[in-house]
Amino acid sequence: MRNLSKFLIVCTAYALVCLLGSPAVFGDTLKVCTTCKYHSVKEAVRQAKAGDIVLVDGGVYKESGIEITQPISLIGRNNPVIDGQNSGQIITIKSSNVKLEGFTVQNVAVSYMRDDAAIRVADRQNIQILNNTVLNTYFGIYLQNADNSVVKGNIVKGENTGKIESSLGNAIHVWRTDGAEISNNRVEGHRDGIYFEYVTNSQVHENISERNNRYGLHFMFSDGNVYTQNIFRENGAGVAVMYTRNIRMEHNTFEDNWGAAAYGLLLKDISQSVILNNTFRRNTTGIYMESSSRLDITSNDFDRNGWAIRLLSSCIQDTFRLNNFTGNSFDVSTNGSPTMNLFEHNYWDKYNGYDLDKDKVGDVPYRPVSLYSMLVERVPPSVMFMRSFMVDLMDSIERVLPSFIPESLVDERPSMKKIDHDSDRKLVQNLR
């Protein structure tokens, strides 16, 4: 009995020692600072073995070409700055299971041949890039073939004033990756804020993408991704998504994307996707849809856009339900007569029907396409006559006796009152 308890105590003590000593077992900590053993991040990274932590203290390190070839954690304390001084790529991750956190990485020159980035991951998995600041670079964070990687809490800021599109890189560029998570980042001043190509089953949450020269978010051939609670603001051409299936876009905000070719959201060849609870505010075009089919566009707010929706006749079987259309110059415009699209239970502020049976559903159908919007679609210069009395008169007459506007584009059951979408989006997120 006594022996047994003694044995137990010894065992517990041994286990405790093992637990406490575990860092020593799994890896060393290599410190980098001016008074430490290592003065250079590059040197420390080269010496680090698998499982080590390289801890970099505050200060400016003028280095580039740092290559991580072991599964290590490279952690910055007190905001260390790695200044590439425009001499090529700064950090290249060539190992799986690497964690990179807490750095400011800056100054990468334009390189058309190599596409230099501040942080590049090439063909390795499970990389975590957290809470870094990337300033004045060509490409910011570049993931190629990096499955299950996390890019979270980073700030990527470029200098795009006076530059043209072709001399700029993307802030967060992801290529051929499965299961990436891009969240809580803030990207601005690049060509595209977030760029996805052949990226599947990934999550894009709560990012802010603004003032990029081209698109705030740009993806192609990227099926099965989820985009929630992002804000895309003042980008040169808004958000463009192409050739993709099975995406979910929820609770995003698209606002102030103005200009000759600016869209809140441009959809080209998108199918079987859900666009839910988004806000489109003050864009030249809220949603521009081309060759898109089987989309479910529900509970969105379209407020003060030039064109809320431009639905080209190549779109089929799209459903628009429970959306609010307020203060748009044109609610819906089209270039022909799209078929088999359903508008139902939307709120249109231009609707002037009545509701005799008080079921909150208008008794007469609403035609969101106005005659003038069709004229503008056909003859763009006639936009000069916007808000002319004649135009208003023409539209009113056409509404009463429709003869030119497409028969199929009609909301048979428009809502009489503005639909109250979940105002507290965070709460909904938690409930879900």
Next chain:
Amino acid sequence: MNKLIKYVLYDIVRNKIIVAYTLFLLLLSIGLFHLGGSPDKGLLSLLNLVLLTVPLISIVFGTTHFYNSYEFMELLVSQPIKRSKIFLSEYLGVSLSLSVAFGIGVGVPVLLFAPGATGLFLLLTGIFVTFIFVALAFLASVITRDKAKGIGIALLLWFYFALIYDGLVLFVLYSFGDYPLEKATLVLTALNPVDLGRVLVLLNLDVSAMMGYTGALYKSIFGSGWGIAIAFAVMVLWVLLPLLSARRVFQKRDL
């Protein structure tokens, strides 16, 4: 001439219509700014009303005033005063009083609720439109001695500029939709002062950014200093052309 203008102004103020006009505009503007919510929205609604009512009232008031002061003019003609002086004093008297009414009726609310460049453009447009339509009214009145006919011509002119012209142009644009019409539309807009005023205000509002590629093109034209200057120069032409031709007719006609 100053003395003459003073008499004309005194005559106009005495008959109280101008006061009613001021109050009408004042109520309308304040009401719209309260209803509209945002100042931009208020300006937009105001723009539409200004471009519809101001020409109408200017042209009707101008014609009736001209016919009503025919006897006064005949009296003046018997004095050693140049006919062109009499005509211009009448014109300036009417258009100045209407402009002041507009300035108080719309200008004060605009300065209170939506001060800024756009509001200023709206005011300038309104004042120009007043001058232009009084000139057109005088042109209509000197053409014929018959009061009913004169008012008929004036109303037709208003109809043409406020309504028919836009319809015609839209029809033309639609018919020639296959051609590049950007420049042609610009010229066609300049041929109607009401449209010119509307575009000038609209393109300096936020909403102009919403008008897509063509809107952006026109904004780059009308948003620049040169574009605005040219637009106002065209407005001045629109005042001078009917005014000078009316004066010519008035000088030569047997009263």
